[in-house]
Amino acid sequence: MGINLGQVFPNFDCKTTEGDLNFHEYIKDSWAVLFSHPADYTPVCSTELGAAALQHCEFQKRGVKMLEVSVDSVESHKGWVKDIQVLYSMSEKRFPFPLASVSRQLLSDLGMLDPDEVDSTGLPLTARCVFVIGPDKKLKLSILYPATTGRNFHEILRVIDSLQLTANSKVATPANWKKGEKCRVIPSLSDEEAVKLFPKGFEVTEVPSKKSYIRLTPDPSI
Known part of the structure; x- marks a missing residue:
């Protein structure tokens, strides 16, 4: 089904590494970036999560809240981030943003599945989606990468700079x-x-x- 630019981003409830979360309540009147990954404990996703965590302070400077989503369980997320923290020499005990466990149906409704890449059971993997949502809860930017291609988080910060500038x-x-x-x-x-x-x-x-x-x-x- 997907979502178009200018539409209010759908609200949803989910469980995360930081507890239960309602998306609209979480972002309140801030800018937000919601991004997804195909699977925990995978090589490219690990580089992306590490890159996003290392850039977290830059997102904070821009008043942007971050949320990562996939169909993996919260317990899986919690174990995986420990690997990321070691791989990227992160001294902080707390990971800088929450990782959420969401339903495959929600990902399908938002157009976040990659039909060309499937898991061991034959189900489509989550694509590498990026959604930037404005303080009005409307979608300002969407980028969709296939599961095989990692994202550039410097580019995501660049487009947020443009979005925030051109909004005013x-x-x-x-x-x-x-x-x-x-x-x-x-x-x-x-x-x-x-x-x-x-x-x-x-x-x-x-x-x-x-x-x-x-x-x-x-x-x-x-």
């Missing part, structure tokens, strides 16, 4: 943009409106078509 400023971010780099003034904004909104000004890139659609302005958040 009338700009768009170009390919490979990073926080602090120049942005593009959105096309619906007139030059007169742009002058008022961007005190640092903007520059127009000349192109053969003579159209002034490429207008660059410094990152408004800096």
Whole structure:
């Protein structure tokens, strides 16, 4: 079934490594990233969980709550994270974010199963999904990776920077943009409106078509 951008992300109850959790109550009015993994005690998933844990402070700086989900049991999660902590030399006893055990039906409803990869019983594995949810509980971003490809958590942080910036400023971010780099003034904004909104000004890139659609302005958040 899946969920589209702009829709309110479905609420659900689950058991986690930190106790029972209601998703909407957990995120409250914060930004959130919900991501899934195919299975505990697997080689690629272990690298992803380690990378996510090491970047947890960066998500915190952006006011983003994290939740990892799969069909594995909470007890399985608790055992697996001990391996992750040793593999990535984590000194903290508590893992930085909860891992949830959810039903296969919920994952199916959200379009989070990979039909091309199956477990030993023939059931589809959980895909490597990333959902970014805004403070209004609406879906702002979804990325779907196959079970065979690990994610880049630096890229997830980059897109969160873009989402948070463009939620409050009338700009768009170009390919490979990073926080602090120049942005593009959105096309619906007139030059007169742009002058008022961007005190640092903007520059127009000349192109053969003579159209002034490429207008660059410094990152408004800096």
